[in-house]
Amino acid sequence: MKLKKKELLLVGLTLFSMFFGAGNLIFPPFLGEQAGQASWLAALGFILSAVGLPILGVIAVAKSNGLTHLATRVHPRFASIFTLFIYLSIGPCLAIPRTASTSYEMTIVPFVGQYATSLLQLIYSLVFFSVALYLALNPEKLSDRLGKVLCPLLLSLIMIIFLGCFFIDNQGLGVPTGSYSEGQFVQGFLDGYQTMDTIAALNFGIIIALNIRSKGITDSKEVVISTMKAGFIAGICLASVYIILIIIGSLSGSVNGYHMNGAQTLMAFVQYLFKDMGMVILGAIFFIACLNTCIGLICCCSEYFHELMPKISYRKWAFIFALVSMLISNIGLDMILKISVPILNLLYPLAIILIVLAFIDPWIHHYQYMYPITVSLTGLGSFLELLPIIGFDFSFLHKIPLFDYSLGWLLFSVIGILIGLLFRKRV
Template sequence: MNRKIPFQKIFWIGLMLFSMFFGAGNLIFAPFLGVQAAGNTPLALFGFLCTSVVVPILAIVILAKFKDGRSMLETISKPLAIVFMSLVYLLIGPCIAIPRTATTSFEMFEWLIAPTALNRMLFALVFFAASFFVALHPNKLKDVLGKVMSPILLVLVGVVCVGSLVQPDAVSQIVVHYDQNPFGTGFVEGYQTMDILAAFCFGSIMVMNIKNEGVEHKKAIHAVLVRAAIIAGVLLAGVYSLLAFSGMLRSETLLAATNGAQVLSMLAEQLFGGFGQVINALIFLIACFNVCTGLLSCVSEYFHELVPRWSYRTWLIVFTVAGIVVSCFGLDVILSLSAPILNFLCPVAILFLVYGIFKKSDSQA
């Protein structure tokens, strides 16, 4: 069976990929960039988009001809593929990205829930339980993340961003962190979204959902994956730009914020009062839930293939529990640990992608 997928279904697959990329890091870095860069935002944003959109989407396209990052790296060395990909999966999985989704979304509910250790644990339990049950069916992520959660998320983000664009306040004259080399600084900040590394891991889940639509031939799967990646890239670039310029246009009143989560919280409250806190909390909750679910699926699928004697469900339980435990350390600890590791791994990943551009897959050789 190998039927042509209509554009509408490709669009839903593209939305699914967008939702898997667009999570905690994506939300907190772009608006903070706008506040800190102020008048230098356009150049800083350009650098940020290079490593948070262009390279990850190119990675999806490059890796599509191999299926995923592990398959490409095995053309260099199987031990290298296992070591590098296992490290990447652990970083975007239980060590950094998965727990970051819970900690970030919890901080958005601190106006409603007291930030105690017990409440943090209870929130993580509910959050990860919901992600676990959706991730139990990885071939259905398109229906949950693409058709339901992503449209809601885009509408909510649009409400906040459009509100700040039509009601600008004042652009700060103070440039923080982006005064000397805004493009280069934005370029490095894009690493923090972890999307370059995530792109190495999303291939198998994407292929699974495409095959679920009746597409089996490798070339046809590649064609669908490329179009879905372009859709996701356009959406990512548009939302990042809206978030960054929203922060820039009200940067003078947002300088007290110490991270992007606070920027969005303050921005929503300025525009919509108390109701803004509800909007902001929902934005973070949905975005983080989408990414957590997608990452749990990808990481569990990878380690199930690596160690098949443990079922997908068993690995899913392991990484869900690990995510709960690590999330209890809090957002600041997770972010402080992630920066130096990502600043090393992301350039290495880019070098592997350059290799992938010139290396032919088995079917092309």
């Protein structure tokens, strides 16, 4: 039995909705504004890392029967610690609280201005997480709720802004500026890398598999194949929307000048096109995008911790994560960001190399130490990348190839693979 085309499309749209949050809205228009005439080159780099890596992550986890199984190839203890940190980082310790605080800044603050108070934010977060919790209580129904309703609504609102591009007086794209003044492809790749969707991809597979099984698909091989197909659909949607947002950003730069971030770029553009109504449209876009991501993350974290501690039900975990995230979004997000962002920067290269190893596994599984050696050296490389962030900046670090681009860990990964090839299993 296979998924019908309509069902597969809904599952793909659900995966897209889970990926597409506030960060995905902000980075592309800022890229377009800053890159100007070189937007197409920057867009290639951005799509490679912001679309290619996450979709490969979904496929890698599907092929490996889950993140825990994939990470166990390194070591069972590594799998436990790595997976735990992944879920906490993209869950209640960073990503989930950020969905509420970001949507509040874009949905409520522009309309209330100086009347924005901590009490108002508390009320907003209570409503936001109540809605997210209600929709997350039945994770197998996400394809009906996100895929059928929220995702089409989100895409429709984005298209309204995009269609407005055809009614502006385009004065030509500006010259690349800021971080995009040179090396546009590399900078685009790095900005896509910073969306952190590759880490989320390692977790979303479990929820997508649940939705596929809820359609009556019981064969494990068919679940994997359907997950991979859904990943490609989500990738096409992500790439298409990113291109639209990059075009919006590049045109905004030509009529509104330059801004400090992508949120300001979008705000200036919609106000230029639609006046006050533009802020209503943009607020709705941010609310839906953040809500979709919040729902997906609550589902993933609750499923994982329910498997870890089955005595606590999935629904209780969902309630716990919604409550904790609501509190953090109001009282401690800044401190959590200071702690969690360095941890994410440490975990991200490990996630990427695990995905790479999963794809080349048919050719390397005969080498018994390939996974532990490569992941260990990658971890060393990402730790060295972390040192300047936490205040230990040594001159020798900058001599590592690509270190100044936050990609110095790549050399360590390559060395790890080469050393791993020296240890073939005895037959």
